[in-house]
Amino acid sequence: MSEQRYSSVWDAIEDTPSEAENMKLRSQLMMALKDHITRTEMSQSQAAKLFGVTQPRVSDLMRGKISLFGLDALVNMAAAAGLHVEMRVLQAA
Template identity: 75%
Template sequence: MSKKRFDNVWDAIEDTPAQAENMKLRSALIMALKAHIARTGLSQSEAAKLLGVTQPRISDLMRGKIELFGLDTLVNMIGAAGLHVEMRISDAA
């Protein structure tokens, strides 16, 4: 049995390359939001007000429940946090 190596965990566990790319983007956005909340010292209630969501949504975010957040929602939350998203597209390796 050969062991297959992957560059990213999402490449290993998702069914298609498209699904893996979606999860990579969502993961990056969630990590950025979590880091921003921690860096600014916001409580979950304060973060919820800032980002225009409920406190339970922030709890889901902080617990890494990635399946509960779509790209649109995460991009909107990034904007509400005063952060900027940049995107780079390249050919697949």
Template identity: 60%
Template sequence: MSENTYDSVWDALENTPEEAENMRLRSRLMMALADQIKTQRWTQKDAAERLHVTQPRISDLNRGKIDLFSLDTLVNMVSAAGLHIDLSIRPAA
């Protein structure tokens, strides 16, 4: 029996490297948003108003419903949360 090793859980779960990278990015953005909401002590209602989404969307974010969020949506939410994204692109390992 051979063991596969992966760089991340997304590499193990997704069918292609492209899908894994997309999920990795969405995951990082969602974690940053959740941390910001917690750090600022925003209620779900406060967060929804600040991030220009509905309260159920904040609930989805807090529950980690990653499949319900696109990269575009998360980038907009991160910006509305007062955060800045630094992008680093390098050759794949």
């Protein structure tokens, strides 16, 4: 069996390159939001009010339930938190 190397865990486990890219972006946004909540010492209720979502939704975010979040929702939450989201598009190697 040959050993195949991947640049990301998402490249290894997702079926298509587009799904892997989507998961990479979602995971980065989720980590940034979780870090923001932790760094500012907000409660989940406070974060929910700021983000315009419910507290259980913030709990899902904090638990890393990535399948429950789309890119649009995560970008909206980041913007509500005062975070600036940038995207770079590069030619695949």
